Amino acid sequence: MAKATKKKDLPIILVTNDDGITAPGIINLVEAVKHLGKVVVVAPDKPQSGMGHAITIGQPLRLIPFDGFDGIEAYQCTGTPVDCVKLAVDKVLHRKPDLCVSGINHGANHSINVIYSGTMSAAMEAGIESIPSIGFSLLDYSIEADFSAARSYARKIVDKVLKSKIDKHCILNVNIPAVPEEHIKGIKICRQAYAKYEEDFVERNDPNGKKYFWLTGEFVNFDKGRDTDVWALKNNYVSVVPVQFDLTNYVLKTKLEKTWKF
Amino acid sequence: MAKATKKKDLPIILVTNDDGITAPGIINLVEAVKHLGKVVVVAPDKPQSGMGHAITIGQPLRLIPFDGFDGIEAYQCTGTPVDCVKLAVDKVLHRKPDLCVSGINHGANHSINVIYSGTMSAAMEAGIESIPSIGFSLLDYSIEADFSAARSYARKIVDKVLKSKIDKHCILNVNIPAVPEEHIKGIKICRQAYAKYEEDFVERNDPNGKKYFWLTGEFVNFDKGRDTDVWALKNNYVSVVPVQFDLTNYVLKTKLEKTWKF
Numbered sequence: 001m002a003k004a005t006k007k008k009d010l011p012i013i014l015v016t017n018d019d020g021i022t023a024p025g026i027i028n029l030v031e032a033v034k035h036l037g038k039v040v041v042v043a044p045d046k047p048q049s050g051m052g053h054a055i056t057i058g059q060p061l062r063l064i065p066f067d068g069f070d071g072i073e074a075y076q077c078t079g080t081p082v083d084c085v086k087l088a089v090d091k092v093l094h095r096k097p098d099l100c101v102s103g104i105n106h107g108a109n110h111s112i113n114v115i116y117s118g119t120m121s122a123a124m125e126a127g128i129e130s131i132p133s134i135g136f137s138l139l140d141y142s143i144e145a146d147f148s149a150a151r152s153y154a155r156k157i158v159d160k161v162l163k164s165k166i167d168k169h170c171i172l173n174v175n176i177p178a179v180p181e182e183h184i185k186g187i188k189i190c191r192q193a194y195a196k197y198e199e200d201f202v203e204r205n206d207p208n209g210k211k212y213f214w215l216t217g218e219f220v221n222f223d224k225g226r227d228t229d230v231w232a233l234k235n236n237y238v239s240v241v242p243v244q245f246d247l248t249n250y251v252l253k254t255k256l257e258k259t260w261k262f
Numbered sequence: 263m264a265k266a267t268k269k270k271d272l273p274i275i276l277v278t279n280d281d282g283i284t285a286p287g288i289i290n291l292v293e294a295v296k297h298l299g300k301v302v303v304v305a306p307d308k309p310q311s312g313m314g315h316a317i318t319i320g321q322p323l324r325l326i327p328f329d330g331f332d333g334i335e336a337y338q339c340t341g342t343p344v345d346c347v348k349l350a351v352d353k354v355l356h357r358k359p360d361l362c363v364s365g366i367n368h369g370a371n372h373s374i375n376v377i378y379s380g381t382m383s384a385a386m387e388a389g390i391e392s393i394p395s396i397g398f399s400l401l402d403y404s405i406e407a408d409f410s411a412a413r414s415y416a417r418k419i420v421d422k423v424l425k426s427k428i429d430k431h432c433i434l435n436v437n438i439p440a441v442p443e444e445h446i447k448g449i450k451i452c453r454q455a456y457a458k459y460e461e462d463f464v465e466r467n468d469p470n471g472k473k474y475f476w477l478t479g480e481f482v483n484f485d486k487g488r489d490t491d492v493w494a495l496k497n498n499y500v501s502v503v504p505v506q507f508d509l510t511n512y513v514l515k516t517k518l519e520k521t522w523k524f
Contacts, residue, residue: 052344053314053377060474061463082314083477090461091475112390114509115315128374128458156524164521170514189518191510196390199352201323212322213353215345242514247376248453252432252504256451259426262418 011037011098011162014088014126018048018081018105018118021066021074025104028147029136030069032154033101036162040097041066041074042088044081044118049107051118053125054080063087081122089129100126101158103136104150106143110175110229110239111193111221120173120243127171128245132161134171139233140178149181153238157187171243177233188237193228195221273299273360273424276350276388280310280343280367280380283328283336287366290409291398292331294416295363298424302359303328303336304350306343306380311369313380315387316342325349343384351391362388363420365398366412368405372437372491372501373455373483375399382435382505389433390507394423396433401495402440411443415500419449433505439495450499455490457483 013033017026021043030039045064056079066074075092077084081102089096105119114120119135126133134157138150153176161170173192177184197217206212221230229239275295279288283305292301307326318341328336337354339346343364351358367381376382381397388395396419400412415438423432435454439446459479468474483492491501 047320050317050319051314052316052383054316054342055312055314055378055477057312057477058309060466060468060476062472062474080316086461086477087463087475090463091465112507115386115390115507116317121314124377128377160522160524167514171511187522187524189515189522191512191515192508194508199348201349201352203353204322206322210324212324213349214322215317215319215348240518241509242511242518243509244511244514245374245377245509246454246456247503247505247507247509249433249504249506250453252429252506253451253453256502256504260422260449260451262422262449 013037013039014097014100015039015041016043016081016084016102016122020044020047021076025106028151029101029104029154032151033158036158039072041069042077042084042092045076045078048081048118050116051080052116053082053121056083081118082125085122085125096131100131100133104147105137107141108139108175109137110233111195114173123171124245127169130168132166132168132170135173137175149184150176152181173241173243175229175233175239177236179236183236185236188232188239190229190232190239190241191227192241193221193230194223275299275301276359276362277301277303278305278343278346278364278384282306282309283338287368290413291363291366291416294413295420298420301334303331304339304346304354306346307338307340310343310380312378313342314378315344315383318345343380344387347384347387358393362393362395366409367399369403370401370437371399372495373457376435385433386507389431392430394428394430394432397435399437411446412438414443435503435505437491437495437501439498441498445498447498450494450501452491452494452501452503453489454503455483455492456485
């Protein structure tokens with residue numbers, strides 16, 4: 001009974017991602033946090049990169065038990081990363097977890113990527129639902145990426161958040177440089193760099209002679225600040241950007257209030 | 263020649279939406295703005311509500327000419343609302359338009375809806391690409407909604423933005439109450455209300471006896487402020503929330519910088 005009570009007192013950690021439930025990144029994230037709480041995994045059954053904050057409205061969702069995390073309760077979900085968080089809270093946990101972690105993403109989610117990223121949108125959704133959350137991303141797209149440093153920092157940061165009196169709407173965007181752990185200089189709290197993608201769709205004809213376009217683009221950083229996530233990562237720091245879901249542009253609001261008359 | 267030059271000088275207005283290119287809302291938006299510039303439409307070929315800031319990475323996109331706007335250049339796109347904006351700039355206009363307008367959405371996009379909304383994500387994408395943009399939404403989900411007041415206010419606000427020296431990253435979230443125009447009290451510049459959805463998935467069995475879930479939920483407004491979009495709309499004002507894409511939570515950033523030591 002004592003043991004049961006103790007287990008019950010462990011924080012419940014919901015784990016999700018956008019690369020899909022079989023991605024090495026989520027396996028590494030579960031490894032990183034499984035000793036810090038009671039872990040439950042609800043993650044997409046297929047890659048959902050770039051899904052942003054999409055939710056599934058027009059069709060039903062499924063949850064299928066998944067046996068790939070060494071005895072840890074896990075489900076693959078047919079929906080988006082945001083659907084995973086919503087379903088996990090309402091239909092798997094039947095309560096809010098103490099923390100939601102998302103990732104570890106295969107590839108950067110610094111700067112403007114926070115808007116497109118399914119990994120970060122899952123974390124954002126948790127934040128909206130008053131669940132502290134952290135999205136983790138490693139700056140290496142490879143399926144064979146070395147997650148050892150990312151795993152180590154994920155554990156440190158999750159431990160810190162669980163031990164802190166953290167705001168229930170705390171959402172952190174954590175990126176880890178793709179270098180060996182001994183080259184990482186530490187953790188920097190940053191702001192989101194002002195950067196974007198310059199689009200350049202590839203234009204081709206399909207085998208039937210019909211034109212199609214495929215999204216590609218070059219990442220351009222306009223922001224020279226040394227307090228940004230892009231700067232921190234370039235200088236081998238782990239970047240931590242606190243994220244919010246109030247999108248009001250208060251500067252422009254004040255300006256319009258003063259100048260707009262109809 | 264003089265006429266051609268004059269036409270060339272007209273502002274280029276890109277029109278998109280998330281309800282799909284055949285939705286009454288976009289037909290009304292084109293009607294509202296077609297005398298204010300050279301209008302080009304690039305909109306999804308199917309409903310894309312709730313797609314948030316999703317982009318299509320893993321498959322190609324198509325653009326198909328669409329003849330439904332009385333001689334106005336228009337294309338239906340197989341992708342998301344954000345894809346529409348990206349493709350329009352790179353492959354249809356071959357330049358940035360002077361303004362991007364999105365909608366008129368069938369249903370509210372006030373408060374937290376800004377995060378889930380394809381309508382607002384299209385506007386957000388334009389803002390990221392340094393194109394001033396406005397998303398319009400009418401608080402009526404019906405396919406037979408009366409768009410006359412919304413059309414009238416859309417024209418007023420677009421005219422205002424085109425005549426103002428507006429910031430190139432200006433993104434406005436405009437919602438119009440579902441009441442006759444004579445009951446609308448005016449336009450209010452607002453902040454995004456703190457509200458969210460309380461999820462309650464419907465749980466059923468399909469004809470094969472397998473369980474599925476369908477997203478539903480109740481909108482809950484926690485925000486009693488009289489400066490919010492929800493308040494303005496309840497009091498028959500058109501709400502205008504300026505929106506930004508820097509998601510940094512600067513308050514939490516300062517707090518973590520002071521208190522977090524590793």
